[in-house]
Amino acid sequence: MSHPEPHAALQALSTQLGPELLLTDDFTRGLYASDDTPRRCMPEGVLFPKTHEQVRDIVAIARQYRVPLVARGAGSGNVGGALPLPGSLVLSFECMNRILDFDPVNRTITVQAGVITQDIDQLARSQGLFYPPDPGSAPYCRIGGNLAMNAAGPKAVKYGVTRDYVLALRAITGTGAEIRTGSRTSKGVVGYDLTRLLVGSEGTLALITEATLRLLPAPNARATLRVCFDSNVHACEAVARVMAGHITPSALEFMDHHAIEAIRATGAASDLPPETRALLMVEADGEASDLPRQIRALEQSLQGPGLLELLEARDPDAITALWTARKSLSGAIKRIAPLKINEDVVVPVTRLAELLAEIERLTRHYELPIVTFGHAGNGNLHVNLMVHPEDKGEMARAREALLQLFKAVLQLGGTLSGEHGIGTEKRDYLPLELDPATLAVMQGIKRQFDPDGILNPGKALPMRS
Amino acid sequence: MSHPEPHAALQALSTQLGPELLLTDDFTRGLYASDDTPRRCMPEGVLFPKTHEQVRDIVAIARQYRVPLVARGAGSGNVGGALPLPGSLVLSFECMNRILDFDPVNRTITVQAGVITQDIDQLARSQGLFYPPDPGSAPYCRIGGNLAMNAAGPKAVKYGVTRDYVLALRAITGTGAEIRTGSRTSKGVVGYDLTRLLVGSEGTLALITEATLRLLPAPNARATLRVCFDSNVHACEAVARVMAGHITPSALEFMDHHAIEAIRATGAASDLPPETRALLMVEADGEASDLPRQIRALEQSLQGPGLLELLEARDPDAITALWTARKSLSGAIKRIAPLKINEDVVVPVTRLAELLAEIERLTRHYELPIVTFGHAGNGNLHVNLMVHPEDKGEMARAREALLQLFKAVLQLGGTLSGEHGIGTEKRDYLPLELDPATLAVMQGIKRQFDPDGILNPGKALPMRS
CATH class of the missing domain: 3.30.70.2740 (Alpha-Beta Plaits)
Incomplete structure (x- = not known):
């Protein structure tokens, strides 16, 4: 394989795209040198394409000069998925932030990959719909990053993850092939499911430029329970009772006593019973008239040994107050x-x-x-x-x-990542979970989509041995 | 590539598996010569493995002698997915019908590929859960066939399709590699999504031997509306209003006037208003106390131009009576x-x-x-x-x-198949929907999983040009 030539690539890209879509100054490269991991690596330059066709041209040039491309949404991932590699170019999707189509009756929305996740949800809600996946970064993360990592959040327990809301994709593979996957309809079984093969592939198989997403009717009310337990064991027993029950909550969040102490140290959560050693936040959503029935069932499941206190809130202010403890956690543990x-x-x-x-x-x-x-x-x-x-x-x-x-x-029959993905951080642990034959199949797929290894190399899978 | 040697393969298989798992008599071969298409092709023999390891051994021998393997559940598919090819062996999963694990609290069930779909649902219901995908063939089709075709049914409008209920798979690729995909947990993003790549791949990439499926809490009541319209246009407008609304029905079935006339010719549906030109069957499910709210909302959406009659049924007998017209359809149109x-x-x-x-x-x-x-x-x-x-x-x-x-x-922005799949019947139409670059990626995946082309060759994708 020929040697990477990042400088020749930058020259060709500047000619092809115009200099305004490609920044190579130290300040910009510094801004794009890290994600939400502690690592840092300066890229050779940062690209800001605005169209599918420009992404296609970028891949062609990167391939010609063997330069790694690291796709990036908001850089809010925490496993190194968007972390640059030495000699790489960052391809930021920030400027591909157009809504291409919004079809409330068919409950679909088609967006460029750089649209902010929460903007999709807000537009949907303007027509009585919503976009269920709710990563904590939704106010600033980009849908392309969510697709790359198969992002999720608290609502996944009832509504599923990003994968479950993707109908169709437009993408460029590592060979520069322009592909379209899936269909805009709510059902479809034509050909292999490339849509879900790309979702969660962390920018290593193809660059997703556009996505058609499925929306759901928005629940118009919710209610929240804050439930205090005397031990992890008792809280976990309650979780298992809830999940074996008839009503699936729209969130079922846990905090251990270290988390509770961290919050207490900030002065928040002063109203928790002092002997609280584990906390559950339980949410139900739906139509207002249907919430009492759901809450009754959830409360019944939650009752059991070690329950210290169960508080309920139905109006938005009270719900916000109940979530305060949970939301203050990220800041609190930094202390x-x-x-x-x-x-x-x-x-x-x-x-x-x-x-x-x-x-x-x-x-x-x-x-x-x-x-x-x-x-x-x-x-x-x-x-x-x-x-x-x-x-x-x-x-x-x-x-x-x-x-x-x-x-x-x-x-315990589990898996190494539920929603953050693998990136660089967990890559070397994958062989603990995946057997060699299964890993070899994945590595074969990688080689097929990206034979020159220019798309986010070294992410998602262990390096080839 | 060397020449296929089916007779040598049969001999090796008989030695490896014992003669009782391999039938080559004309009567048996005749039974397995067709599926629910009008085509017929006698296989060289029919294999009845009982274990994952036997499937692995079969693939190894088939590969050695270059003999095509056609995986088969109940043979109820209608696109030729399970249709034998000249010189092929049918691998029937009928004897792989064991439930391997049922975990009601974690809402999962792990089964061999030959378990009957309805049996999974019935076992789930014994613990207050259910398995949502409901193809018409559920009483006799096998889950492996459902996985191969990504089967669905009326409930898909609310609950989604087979793909949405698969957590993990065990399978043998065309190279004989034993792979495990996904995890038994309700979330997981480790490695590429091979699970959904295999679902819908029609036995062309790997033979699925075991699957872990996700279950949901069972609704304990349902109600049905039979709604008559004076035209297709008015019925379709009502469908669009329902699907833009707040309540997603658990079924929303349509019949045109040719279907209605076919039923009338059998003497059924004599109670339909004579000017009926289109019929909707609308179902809601959930807890009994919540159904009136849902039905009210659905009725409101259904009201509009051309509505002739709206009948409601909540008790099981009345629901059965309302569905009679719809269920008599398959028989009726054969006339x-x-x-x-x-x-x-x-x-x-x-x-x-x-x-x-x-x-x-x-x-x-x-x-x-x-x-x-x-x-x-x-x-x-x-x-x-x-x-x-x-x-x-x-x-x-x-x-x-x-x-x-x-x-x-x-x-119209649609797709060629919603739930039946491609098989042989739609294979040659695929290039109408999929562009050459996307098809080439799929054919590359096929070559990677099955380099010798022994797994159901000629199905799901156009033949390589």
Whole structure:
């Protein structure tokens, strides 16, 4: 394979696109050198295409000069998916932010990849619809990044993840082929499901330029329960009862006592019963007249050993107040240590208590603060190892703890990532979960879509051995 | 590539599996020579493996002797997906019918590929859960066939299709590689989405041996509306109003006047208003206390020009009576002509009336009875061209009408198949819908999974040119 020639590529790109869509100054390159991981790598330049055709031209030139392309939405991912590589170009989708079609009757919306996720939801809501996937970054992340990572959020427990709302894609593969996948209809089985093959592939197979998304009728009311328990075990038993029950909540969030203490240290959540060691936030949505029935059923499931308090809120202000504790968490835990290693593991809901017991063991054994919270209804916990990056001993212990955590998750029938993806951060752990034959099939697909390895190389899959 | 050696393969298979899992008598081969298309082709033999490992051994031997393997569930598909090829072996999954794990709290079930779809639903219902995909063949079809074709049914309008309920698969690729895809958890983004790549791939990429499926809490009540309209246009307007509304029905089925006349000819549906030219069956499900609210909203959406009658039923007997007309349809239309060419096209719901107008034009222009009904809420219509296979002129007109139908569907923003799949029957029409670059990517995937072309060759994709 010939040598990468980033400078020749930059010259060709500047000629092809015009200089205003390509920035190479230090300030801009610095802005695009990192994502929400602590790593940093300066790209050779940053591209801002506005159209599908410009993305196609960029791929052709990148391929000609063997220059890696790192697709980027808002750079809010936390596994290094959008992290530049040495000698790479960042392809930012920020300027591809047009709504191409909005069809409320057929409940579809077609957008360029750089549209902000929350803008899609807001436009849908203007017509009584909504876009269910709700990552925490929705106010600023881009739909292309959500598609690349198969993003999710609290609502996934009832409504599913990004993958479940994608009808059709337009994309450019690593060979420069322009493909269209799926159809705009709500059903379709023509050819292989390339749509879902691209969703979650982290920009390693093709660059998604446009997407047609499915929308749902918006629930017009919601109610929230804040439920305090005396232990992880009792909270997890309640989660399992809820998920075995008739009413699926629209959110079922968990916080462990480390998370509660972090919030208390900020002065928030002063109204929690003092003996609270685990907290659930449970939400139901639907039509206002139907909420009491749902809430009654959820309350019934939540009743059980160790329940300390159950508060209910139906009006928006009261709901906001109940969520305050949960929302203050991200800020609160930064006080514990400067860096959080933010994991995103999943186990079957019946195994949550065992996972939490193992996390407690790890926090003691490795003398590391670990703060755990997340989407308990999906068995999807965010496990945050709080560390000081300059403390080499602590970092070594954290790496060892992570490996133990991942092994425990797999032992419990779980998976290494529920919604954050693999990127660079979990890449080397994949062989713990995927057997060599399955990995080889994935690597074969990568080679087929991107034979020159120019699309986000080294992400999502272990490097080829 | 070396020559296929079916007889050597049969000998090796008999030695490997024992003679009782391999039948080559004429009677058995005749039983497995066809599916629900009018075509027939005798296989060289029929294999009845009981375990994943036996399927692995079969693939290894088939590959060694270059013998095509045609995977088969119940053979109830209607596009030739399970149709044997000359010199092929049929691999029947009928004896792989064990439930491997049922976990009601985590809402999952793990089954061998030969389990009958309805048995999965019934087991789920014994614990207050259900398996939503409901193809008409559910009482006898096998889940492996459903996975291969991404089967659906009336409930898809609210609950989605087979693809939406698959968490994890175990499979053997055409190279004999044993792979595991997905995870048993309700969320997971580790590696490429091989699960959904295999779903709908019609046995051409890998043989699915085991599947973990997601279940939902079962609704405990339903109500049905039978709604008569004076024209297709008015019925389609009502469909669009319902689908733009707040309440998604659990079924929204349509019948055109040819279908209604076919039923009337059998003596059923004598209670329909005589001026009925289009019929909708609308269903809602949920908790009993919540149904009146849903039905009120649906009735409101259904009100409009051309509504002749709206009947409601909530108790099971009354619902059965209302569905009688719809259920008698398959039998009824066989009286029109011996063969139905059963198409399965989809358009956006707002374009249904235009599609029906084009179908009326085709029936007049080509002098062919065409009976249309189906899942209007998804824009998915079953268009049945009724023909006499021995009448060559009629068959030629039918082929021409089909081509016109497909072109109209695509012009209206639709897709060639909503739930039946491609098989042999629609294979050659695929280039109407998929551009060459997208087809080339699919053919590349086929080559990667099955380099020797032994898995159901000639199905799902056009032959390589």
